[in-house]
Amino acid sequence: MVAWAVAFVAGWLVIGLPTDPAYAFLWIWAATIAWHSRRPWRSHLRFARDWVPVVSLLAVYNLSRGFADNGATPHAMELIVADRFMFGWATGGEVPTVWLQEHLYRPEVRWWDVLASWVYFSHFVVALAAAAVLWLRDRPRWAAFMRRWGFLCASGLVTYFLYPAAPPWWAAQNGLLTEVARISTRGWKAFGMHGAGNLLNAGQIASNPVAAMPSLHTAFALFVVVFFLRSARRRWWPLLLAYPLAMTFTLVYSGEHYVIDVLVGWAYVGLAFLVVGLGERWWAARRAPASGPPDGGPRGAEADPVADPPAVPATR
Structure with missing residues (x-):
């Protein structure tokens, strides 16, 4: 495991943090091999077999959402109006992103910028890592996790095609908002880790700039927390629930999403659990074995309510 940690840090500093699904999967797979090095290779190969379809779907999702805008003008003003309607009374009529950057953004990197960068990065690995742990410990729960997660991703992708929406930084570049900086990766510079965000920055350049509604960053964060919440001790609930709130702050502050995007993303999480659960x-119920005899005849005492009473042994 120490060798894996050293290799991960080296790859992180040279190549960048694993934000690509395939790259992240390779690191997670290597971690499971290092953690369970005494297991037979058949077990490790089964992990790859079960995960290749999942990673392939995530890769297709990342690629396909880049075509979601279809050259159409993205929705922006209605998102701005929604955020101003909800928070303008407290922000002087500004959207929360502009208000937060006016009060917190400085040319030099602050501690909250570092925290925001790490929270932003966690989006790319937390759900995958949680699913990997489930695969190792509880395969039926892993399958349940994947069904809900897949539904959530598919719902978000369909929405990107039907309703391409632009984030605050795009609106600022196109004159719809005052200046907004895109600062989700600047925190790593405080430690001299200029290469840490290489893959993430490249992905941001290549990704669809109008896939803001819903925010799957906050949706993934809330999804993972909700999935494990019932199995966690109640004293840990505040800490767990702080994660999606921290992701919300990060995305709004860094110019990646409006608050309305976040709220819709949370609604999609509820929809995923509801629809998949149903x-x-x-x-x-459909696959439950029939409780009656194979020929469909009557069942026991229910079939003959006037059954003979039990025999009473004769007395001498």
Whole structure:
């Protein structure tokens, strides 16, 4: 495991943090091999077999959302109006992103910039890492996790095609907002880790700039927390629930999303649990074995309510 950690840090500093699904999967797979090095290779190969379809779908998702705008003018003003309607009374009529950057953004990197960069990066690995742990410890729960996560990703992708929406930094570049800096990766510079965000910065340049609604960053964060919440001790709930809130602050402050994007993303999480849960119950009921005899005849005492009383032994 020490060798894996050293290799990970070296790759992080030279290549960049693993924000690509395939690259992140390779590191997670290597971590499971290092952690369970005594397991037979068949077990490690089964991990790859089960995960290749998942990683392939995530890669297709990342690529396809880049075509979601189809050259159409993205929605922006209605998102600005929504945020101003909800928070303008407290921000002097500004959207929360502009207000936060006016009060917190400085040319020099501050501690909250560092925290924001790490929280932003966690989006790319937390769900995958949680799923990897489930695969190792509880395969049925892993399958349940993947069904809900897949539904969430698919719902977000469909929305990107139907409703291409621009983030605050795009609106500022096009004159719809005052100046907004895109600062989600600047925190790593405080430690001289200029290469840490190489892959992430490249991905941001190549990705679809109008895939803001819903915010799947906050949706993923809330999804992971909600999935594990019932199995966690209540004293840990505040810490767990702080994660999606920290992601919300990061995305709004860094110019990546409006608050309305976040709220819709949270609604999609609820929809994923509701729809997939109903589907699972329907499927379980459909596949439940028939409780009656194979020929469909009557069952036991229910079939003959006037059954003979039990025999009473004769007395001498």
